[in-house]
Amino acid sequence: MQKRALGRTGLSIAPVVFGGNVFGWTADEKTSFDLLDRFFDAGFNTIDTADVYSAWVDGHKGGESETIIGKWLKRGSFARDKAIIVTKVGFDNDGTKTGLSAKWIEQAVEGSLKRLGTDYIDLYLAHKPDIEVPIEETLEVFSRLKDQGKIRAIGCSNYEASELQASLDAAARDGLPRFDVLQPEYNLYTRERFEGPIRDLCLAEDIGVISYYALAAGFLTGKYRAKADTEGAARSYRVGDYLDTRGLAILGALDQVAAETGISPATVAIAWVAARPGITAPIASATSLGQLESLIAAGQLVLTDAQLAHLNDVGT
Numbered sequence: 001m002q003k004r005a006l007g008r009t010g011l012s013i014a015p016v017v018f019g020g021n022v023f024g025w026t027a028d029e030k031t032s033f034d035l036l037d038r039f040f041d042a043g044f045n046t047i048d049t050a051d052v053y054s055a056w057v058d059g060h061k062g063g064e065s066e067t068i069i070g071k072w073l074k075r076g077s078f079a080r081d082k083a084i085i086v087t088k089v090g091f092d093n094d095g096t097k098t099g100l101s102a103k104w105i106e107q108a109v110e111g112s113l114k115r116l117g118t119d120y121i122d123l124y125l126a127h128k129p130d131i132e133v134p135i136e137e138t139l140e141v142f143s144r145l146k147d148q149g150k151i152r153a154i155g156c157s158n159y160e161a162s163e164l165q166a167s168l169d170a171a172a173r174d175g176l177p178r179f180d181v182l183q184p185e186y187n188l189y190t191r192e193r194f195e196g197p198i199r200d201l202c203l204a205e206d207i208g209v210i211s212y213y214a215l216a217a218g219f220l221t222g223k224y225r226a227k228a229d230t231e232g233a234a235r236s237y238r239v240g241d242y243l244d245t246r247g248l249a250i251l252g253a254l255d256q257v258a259a260e261t262g263i264s265p266a267t268v269a270i271a272w273v274a275a276r277p278g279i280t281a282p283i284a285s286a287t288s289l290g291q292l293e294s295l296i297a298a299g300q301l302v303l304t305d306a307q308l309a310h311l312n313d314v315g316t
Contacts, residue, residue: 001043001299004280007180007208009153011084011122013046015274016299017210019285020049024064025057027287032068033075035292040078042296048183048210048283050088050127051112063115070117080118086210087112088127088157088183100130102141109150124151125183128158135167139176146177155181155208161197168205179207186211186279188220188250188269188315189242199278211273214282216242220269221294222251253314257307263297270298272311 003012018039023032036047049069055062066087073080089108090100098104112121124145126138142154156164156179164182171178182202186194194211202209215221217238224239225248254265261268266284273282286292303311 003045005208006123006153006210006280007206009123009155009180009208011153011208013084013210013281014044014299015281016044016270016295017046017048017086017281017283018044018295019212019283020047020065020069021053022065022285022287023049023053023068024060025054029068029071031287033072034289035286036069036072037077038289038292039296040083042299044296044299045082046084046086046210046281048086048212050091050125051108051115052088052091052127063111066112066115070115074117084122085116085118086123086125087116087121088125090130091127100126100133100138102137105138105141105145109145113150120149121151123153123155123181125154125181126156126159126179129156129160129163135170136174136176139167139171139174139178143177153180155179155183157183157212158185159198161201164198164201164207181208181210181280183210183212183283185213186273186276186282187214187216188254188272188311189216189247191315194278203278208280209278210281210283211279212283214270214273214284215266216269219243219247220250220254220266222254222265225251249314250311253311257303257311260307261301261303263301264294266291266294267297267301268303268307268311270295271301271303272308274298275303275308 001014003014006013049065052062053065054060089105090098145151167179184194219239219242254268257268258265270282270284273279284295286295
C-alpha cells in the first residue's frame with residue numbers, strides 16, 4: 001500500500017489510521033486483537049490512542065486502550081518497527097487536571113511506555129492546549145524525551161491556528177523541536193475546525209495532519225437517520241448533534257456516491273477526508289470486522305472529481 005509522508009516527521013503512514021479509542025470500551029481485548037491483525041494484514045500501519053482512553057467508562061481510569069495495544073504488540077504478529085503508534089498526553093483524566101507541564105509529561109510518558117510495552121512512542125501529541133503552562137516548557141520536555149529516544153516525533157491536537165503559530169514561533173526562537181503534526185476534528189459535517197487559517201498554516205509549514213472523527217461519531221455511516229436510531233448507541237450524546245437538515249442532506253449525498261461506487265457510505269465519507277487538501281490521513285474506528293472493511297476499502301478508494309465536488313458542495 002502506498003504510504004504518505006507525515007509532514008517532516010520522517011514517518012510514512014497508510015491513508016487511514018485506526019482509532020484506538022474503542023479498545024477496551026466498545027471492543028473487548030479479543031475483538032481488538034482481531035481488528036488490529038486484519039488492519040495490518042491489509043497493509044495499514046498506524047494506530048492512534050491516548051493515555052486518557054477510556055476514562056469515561058464506569059470503572060475505567062484511562063490507559064485501557066494503550067494496555068490492549070501493548071498486549072497486541074507483545075504477541076509479535078507484527079514487528080514493532082512495522083507499527084506506528086500515536087498517543088497523547090495532557091487531557092484531564094477523571095476530573096484530575098493533568099495538563100502539559102514538564103513534571104506531568106515526564107510522568108505520563110513513562111506510564112504510556114509501560115502500558116504499550118515499548119521503548120519508544122512514534123508520535124507523541126499534546127492532547128489539547130494548556131494555557132497555564134508556557135509552550136516553551138512543553139516543547140523543552142518533548143525535546144528531552146526525543147533526545148532520550150523515548151519519542152520519535154511530536155505534534156498537537158485540538159489547537160487553533162493562533163496556538164499552533166505561537167508554538168512554531170517559540171520553537172524557532174528557542175531552538176526547540178516544533179510540532180510537526182496536527183490532529184483536528186474534521187469530517188463532511190464538521191469542516192470549520194480545519195478548513196481556513198489552520199489548514200493554510202499546515203500547508204505552508206509542511207505539517208502533517210491526521211484528523212479525527214472522520215465518521216462524525218458514526219453518523220456518517222448512515223445508520224442514524226432519526227432520533228430513535230440513536231437510542232442505546234455508545235455515542236448517542238454526539239450523534240444527535242448531526243441530525244438536522246444539513247446532516248440529512250450530507251447522508252443523501254453519501255448514499256448517492258455509495259450507490260455509484262458500490263461501497264458503503266462510511267467508506268465514501270472516510271475517502272473524502274483522505275482526499276482533502278492538507279490531510280495526510282483520517283482516523284476512523286471500528287468495533288467489528290465488518291465495520292473494519294469500510295476503513296480498509298476507504299484506503300483504496302479513489303473518488304472521481306465529480307463525486308468529490310458533489311460531496312464538497314453539500315457539506316458547505
